[in-house]
Structure formats: C-alpha cells, structure tokens
Amino acid sequence: MSEKKDFQLDTRVIHAGYHPDPIARSVSPPIYQTSTFAFESAEHGAALFTGQEQGFIYTRLGNPTIKALEEAVASLEKGYAALATSSGMAAVSTVYMTFLEKDAHMIGTAALYGASRTIVETELVRFGISSDFIDTSNLEEIKKRIKKNTKLLYIESPANPTMVMADIAACAELAHKHGLLLVVDNTFASPILQNPLELGADVVLHSVTKFINGHTDVVGGIIISKTQDLHLRLKKVLHLLGGTMDPHQAWLVLRGLRTLKLRVEKAQENAQKLAQWLSTHPKVAWVNYPGLPSHPQYELMKKQMRGPGSMISFGLKGGYEAGIKLINSVKLCTLAVSLGGIETLIQHPASMTHSSVPKKTREESGITDDLIRLSVGCEAYEDLRDDLQQGLEKC
Ligand code: LCS
Numbered sequence: 001m002s003e004k005k006d007f008q009l010d011t012r013v014i015h016a017g018y019h020p021d022p023i024a025r026s027v028s029p030p031i032y033q034t035s036t037f038a039f040e041s042a043e044h045g046a047a048l049f050t051g052q053e054q055g056f057i058y059t060r061l062g063n064p065t066i067k068a069l070e071e072a073v074a075s076l077e078k079g080y081a082a083l084a085t086s087s088g089m090a091a092v093s094t095v096y097m098t099f100l101e102k103d104a105h106m107i108g109t110a111a112l113y114g115a116s117r118t119i120v121e122t123e124l125v126r127f128g129i130s131s132d133f134i135d136t137s138n139l140e141e142i143k144k145r146i147k148k149n150t151k152l153l154y155i156e157s158p159a160n161p162t163m164v165m166a167d168i169a170a171c172a173e174l175a176h177k178h179g180l181l182l183v184v185d186n187t188f189a190s191p192i193l194q195n196p197l198e199l200g201a202d203v204v205l206h207s208v209t210k211f212i213n214g215h216t217d218v219v220g221g222i223i224i225s226k227t228q229d230l231h232l233r234l235k236k237v238l239h240l241l242g243g244t245m246d247p248h249q250a251w252l253v254l255r256g257l258r259t260l261k262l263r264v265e266k267a268q269e270n271a272q273k274l275a276q277w278l279s280t281h282p283k284v285a286w287v288n289y290p291g292l293p294s295h296p297q298y299e300l301m302k303k304q305m306r307g308p309g310s311m312i313s314f315g316l317k318g319g320y321e322a323g324i325k326l327i328n329s330v331k332l333c334t335l336a337v338s339l340g341g342i343e344t345l346i347q348h349p350a351s352m353t354h355s356s357v358p359k360k361t362r363e364e365s366g367i368t369d370d371l372i373r374l375s376v377g378c379e380a381y382e383d384l385r386d387d388l389q390q391g392l393e394k395c
Contacts, residue, residue, distance in 0.1 A: 009076070009192065013261045017072030017254070031251045032056075032064045061239050065247040069254045070156045070222070075210065076191035076260075077204050079224035081231045083238050084250055088187065088207025090243030092116045094123060095183055095205060098237040099152050103128045107145050107180075109136040109166065110365030111159040113207075114354040116185065127147030133365070136166040137297065139174060146178050156185040157194075160339075161313045161349045161373040162366040163288040163299045168304055172200025181230075189210070190340070192264040194305045197226045203234070210340030212265050213256040219252050220245055221330040263342060263378055267310035270344075270384060271376040277313050277385055283322070285370070287314040309338060310377075313349075315370040322395040323348060323372045329391035332383055339375035344384055346374050 007015065040046035047053040057063050060341040066084050074082040085091040096119070100106060108117065110133045120131045132145040136155045143189040154233060159164040175182040183203045184196035190211035196204045206212055208220040218311050223238075225231035238244060245253075268291075276288035289293075290301040291308030301308055316322040326346075327335050333346045337353050347353060350369045354362055363369075376384070 002372065006110055010261055012075050013192070014258050016075035017070070024336045029065060029068050029251065032059075032067060032247050034063070035059050036249070059244055059247065060244050063247050063250070065254075066245050066250040069245070069250040072220050072254060072257055073191065073206070074224055076195075077186070077197055077224040077290075078195055079197050079204065079226055079230070080228055082222050082224040083231070083239065084208075084245035084253075085221035085223065086243045086245055086249075087219045088113075088205070088209055088221040089115055089119070090238075090241075091205040091207070091223045092185070093119060094234060094238045094243055095154075095203060095223060096120065096129075096152075097241060098143075098234050099162075099181055099183070100124065100129050101151075102147060103130075104152075105130045105132070105147050105150045106154055107131070107136070107142060107150060108133045108154040109156045109159050109164075110134055110361075111162040111164060111185075111367055112154075112156050113160045113185070114349075114356045116154075116156070118356040130265050133361075135164070135365075136171065137164050139167070139170055142171065142174060146180070149176060150178070150180055152183060153180050154183045154185075156188065157196075157309065158188045158290055158309065160188060161311070161353070163290055163313055164366065165190075165290065165300050165304075167300055168196050168199040168201060172202075174199070179205060187340070188311055189305055190260060190264055191311055192261050193268075193271075193307045193309055197224065199304055202226050202317055203230055208253050209338060211264060212260060212340075214260060214341055215256050216338060216341035216343065217253075218252045218256070225302055259281040264307075264310070265343075266378040267376050268307050270378070270381045271310035271374075272308065272372070273381050274376055274384060274388070278312070278314055278388070281392060283316055283318070283395055284318045285315045285319075287312065289313075295321075310375065310376045312376060313371050314374070315368065315372065316392075318393055318395050320369045321368050325395045326391045327372060329389050329394045331390070332379065332387035333374070333391075339373075341375070342378045344377040344379060346356070346372065346377065349373050 072083040279287040
C-alpha cells in the first residue's frame with residue numbers, strides 16, 4: 001500500500017506514508033482534527049458509503065492523519081495495510097474479536113503482556129472461547145495443543161518480560177499446516193529489528209505506546225495485515241467496536257516514528273553494554289537479554305532479528321527483597337511501567353505489569369517474583385551504569 005516500499009529502512013522510517021499536503025504544502029503533515037468530512041453532494045456521500053468512490057466519511061472510519069501513520073507502519077512491517085488503534089489493548093482485542101468465534105480455541109505465549117492473556121482467560125471465556133497459554137519456544141508443545149477448533153496461534157517474541165523468543169518461521173509453518181492464523185505482537189522488537197510478516201506471520205501488532213512513539217506521551221496501537229482479506233476483516237470489526245485512533249494521537253506517533261531507527265540503535269547499544277556489565281556484577285544472579293551468548297536463544301535472535309533490542313530482565317542474588325530495594329534506590333532510571341521510550345524505566349512485573357496474572361500461572365511462565373525489568377533508554381551508558389551501581393550497593 002505504501003508508495004516508498006523500495007527505499008531502504010533508514011529512508012522509509014523518515015518518509016513512508018507522507019504525501020505533501022495539497023493546500024499549503026506543509027512539510028509536517030497536517031492534523032485533520034475533525035470528526036466528520038463534508039460530502040460534495042448526496043450522491044457523493046452515498047457513493048462513499050457503498051465504496052464506489054474513495055474518500056473520508058467520518059474519523060472512526062478513517063482520517064488522513066491516521067492514514068499517514070498507517071501507511072508508514074505498513075511500509076516498515078512490509079504489510080498490505082495497517083489499522084491504527086486507540087491503545088495496544090484495542091489492537092489486541094480487535095485481533096481476538098476478529099479471529100475467534102464462539103467455542104473457538106487459541107494458543108498463546110505463556111509470558112504475554114498481562115492484559116493480553118487476562119482478557120482471554122477472564123472475559124473471552126464468557127463467549128465460550130478457550131485457550132492454552134504455553135511455552136511457544138517449544139514447537140512440540142504447540143503441536144500437542146492444536147485441536148479441531150483451534151483458530152489462532154498468538155505469540156509475543158521476545159516476550160514481555162521473560163525475553164523468551166519463538167521461532168516465527170517455524171510457528172508460521174506449523175500454524176498454516178493446521179489451518180491456524182499466526183499473529184505476532186512485535187512490540188518488543190519494533191519493525192526496526194524484526195519483521196514477522198516476512199517470516200510467515202499473517203498479522204502483526206504493536207503497542208505504539210512503546211518504541212514506535214518512543215516519547216512516553218501517547219497510548220496507541222496498530223495492526224498490520226499481510227493480505228487484503230485479513231485487513232478487511234480486521235477493519236470491519238475495528239470500525240464496529242470503535243477502538244480507532246484519534247488524529248492528534250496519530251500525528252504525535254508519526255512524529256515519534258520518524259526517529260525510531262536512531263532511538264532503537266542507541267538504546268540497543270546501551271542495553272548490550274548494560275547487560276554485559278550486569279551479567280558480571282557480584283550482586284546479580286541472572287540476566288535475560290537476547291544479545292548475550294548465554295541467552296538460550298541467542299542463535300535464534302541472530303536468525304530472525306536484526307538486533308537484540310533494549311529490554312533486559314534480571315534477578316539479584318538477594319531475590320525479591322533485593323530487587324525491590326534496587327528499584328526504590330535508583331535515581332536516574334525511573335520507576336514506572338511501560339517501555340520503549342527515550343528514558344530508562346525500571347519496574348517489577350510480578351507486582352505491576354503482570355499482577356493481573358495469578359501467581360502460580362506467572363511463575364510457570366517464568367515471571368518469577370525476583371524478576372526486575374529494565375527498558376533501556378537513550379541516555380549516556382556510563383550514567384545508567386553508575387545509577388544501577390549505586391542502587392546495587394544498597395541491595
Ligand atoms: N503488547 C505488549 C507486548 C505490551 O507490552 C503492552 C503494554 C500491550 C500490548 C498493550 O498496550 P497498551 O494498551 O498499554 O498500549 N505493556 C505495558 C508494559 O509492559 N508496561 O505497561 C504497559
């Protein structure tokens with residue numbers, strides 16, 4: 001759908017989705033802050049509704065500023081088209097509502113973002129939808145759970161917050177062999193580091209709240225489809241459910257997106273150094289970071305990603321108590337949930353982002369009470385290291 005598909009990633013991230021505005025030729029795209037669009041005539045309005053003519057009708061159904069963001073992300077993910085949503089969870093729930101019907105079954109990664117799992121287990125279950133959340137790094141395990149009514153394989157790779165990966169190409173092959181759709185939440189990698197559609201996935205989604213916007217000032221989501229058919233199915237449900245993005249929100253996300261590659265590269269450089277430093281620190285028991293050769297899926301990361309990213313999880317030798325002491329002691333790193341922004345954030349998933357998941361389920365999926373999650377930002381590496389060092393000295 002995007003006009004600039006042939007340029008390199010560095011160029012597409014800056015230009016994709018933008019057409020100079022026809023009135024003032026503004027270099028920054030205009031914010032079409034309108035809920036509705038005037039028809040030229042009764043006939044024109046009717047033709048827009050039947051689809052005989054293309055154009056904008058009403059912002060829940062489409063808007064030029066939102067379209068610019070959708071075209072840009074569709075280009076980065078190499079998809080047919082994208083749909084921007086009011087939050088990442090609006091993207092997740094639209095995907096579930098589109099591809100799961102009454103009595104359907106889905107298989108998902110055990111260590112998903114808490115709400116993406118909780119909505120299935122506590123809400124969709126009311127519509128007869130059943131699920132198995134399992135270790136999706138294990139293909140045999142996935143194979144065992146496929147049933148006649150399984151419709152969807154839903155993975156996060158790397159997963160929040162365990163950093164466990166799934167082999168996306170192998171998952172796609174298995175899913176398609178059994179008639180399932182493969183949906184990948186690509187939030188942790190961002191389109192800069194991983195393109196699941198190229199690896200065989202059918203649909204990709206992001207919480208754009210994170211890396212794509214990158215400035216910790218907007219909540220939003222986006223869904224990218226490989227084919228027109230999938231896009232139209234998702235579009236119909238999104239427009240009926242109403243979880244569409246707002247034009248001002250889209251403009252902010254598009255502004256953030258333009259520096260995505262620069263931010264991802266700088267944060268990744270910091271994360272690689274911090275992960276190496278943490279892994280040799282006397283107070284640190286373990287580090288999960290796909291850029292360390294000690295990560296069990298280091299080879300898979302090199303195969304399917306262009307880099308390990310900037311999310312790290314780790315545990316201290318002093319366990320839960322020491323971890324809490326650390327997050328209460330840091331001064332430069334901010335104690336907050338969310339991730340993927342220019343500033344470094346630290347949090348405790350068991351009591352924060354994943355507290356909606358019961359303790360037993362959490363622990364089975366690797367989200368132990370001692371796990372601390374670090375979203376590494378774009379500050380100077382030495383300042384981040386010194387801040388963590390002074391915090392670790394208190395643990
Ligand atoms: N997918 C992933 C991988 C996420 O990490 C999140 C939010 C969502 C979807 C939902 O997106 P939202 O509606 O919040 O835009 N993750 C969060 C986290 O780890 N800390 O705070 C929110």
